[in-house]
Amino acid sequence: MKLSSDELHARFRRHALRLTRQRAAIYSALASVNSHPTADDLYRTVKQRYPMMSLNTVYYTLSVLCRAGLVQEVNVGHDVARFDGNVTAHHHLICVGCRQIVDVIDEGLNQLAVSRGQARGFRILGHRVEFHGYCAGCQRAMLDVPPRNGQKH
C-alpha cells in the first residue's frame, strides 16, 4: 500500500536516516509493491520522476535501508539481488521458470527451529523458507509447447 509522507518521515527519523528526495522515492516505490524488484527495476521506476537519479544511489540507498531493517534483500540462486519492502515475518514461493517471487504468510513457518543437538553452538537469529516450483503461467506455457527442452529465462 501507499504510505503517507508523515509515516515516511517518521520511519526515517526513527532510524536516524536523512530523508532525501531520492531515498523517499526509492523507499516509497519499494514499500508500495508486493513484487520483489531488482535495483535496476527500482532505478528505472524512480528515474521517471527523477531523471538525474543514479543507479549507484539506488544501490547505496538500498544498502542503508537494509542495514536499518526497513528493507530486506531476498535472493534466489546466485541471481541478481532482489529487494523486499515487507520486513514482517514471511516466506517465499519462487517460480523457477519466470523467477517471480510471491509472499507466503504462514505462522507455522515462522516457528521452525533447529534441534539443540544440530545447532552446534550457533546462535540463531532467524530463518527463511523458500518453496520452488512453477507458477500457473509457466505451467501453461510448458503445456503449450511440450516437445521443447530449452526452458527460456
Place this chain on the structure above:
Amino acid sequence: MKLSSDELHARFRRHALRLTRQRAAIYSALASVNSHPTADDLYRTVKQRYPMMSLNTVYYTLSVLCRAGLVQEVNVGHDVARFDGNVTAHHHLICVGCRQIVDVIDEGLNQLAVSRGQARGFRILGHRVEFHGYCAGCQRAMLDVPPRNGQKH
C-alpha cells in the same frame, strides 16, 4: 566419505555423463567433504593434482553435475556460488559472520508445505530452509573485541 572408483563410474554412467579425469577429480573432491566449497575452492584443490585444470572446466563440470542432479548449488545471499555434493534432503545453518554453511538433517523440515490457498496455482517441486546466525567461533570473536563495529567477513 571417499567414494570408490566403481561407484564413481556407476554414477556417471547412470546419468549418461562422460567420465573424464577432470570430472572425476572435481566430483570426488566435492562428494568427499561436508563443507560447501566455491568453484574456486574446488579449482585450487583439484589443481594440485592436475595443474592444467582450467577454472572454466570446474564451472562447466559443476553445471553439468547440477543438471544431472549429482550436485546442488547452495547460495547464501548474492554471494559467490557454493556447491554441495550431498543431494539427499537436508537444510542449512549459515553463519552470517564467517559464512560457513553447516548441514541440518531434520525430517520435520522436509515435510513443510504451502497451504492450498496460498499456493496460487504453483506446482511445488521442493523447498529449502536456511537458518541464519553466528557460529560458536564468531560469537567468541565478537566477545573478544566488543567495541568494534566493523564485522570483518
Place this chain on the structure above:
DNA sequence: CTTTATCTAGGAATCATTCCTACATAACAT
C-alpha cells in the same frame, strides 16, 4: 543563515561467471 556531516552522480574498477573456439579425448563401432 551557516556549518558540516552525509548524500548523490557519474565514471571507473572489480570480479564471479559466461562465452568463444581450436585442440584433445572418452565412448562406441569396426
Place this chain on the structure above:
DNA sequence: ATGTTATGTAGGAATGATTCCTAGATAAAG
C-alpha cells in the same frame, strides 16, 4: 587395437551486477 565422432577442455576474452572513488550538493541542526 584403431578409427570415428560427439563431447569436453584450456585459456583467453567478454559480460554485467555490484562496488569503489571523488568532487560537488544538500539535509539537518544550531
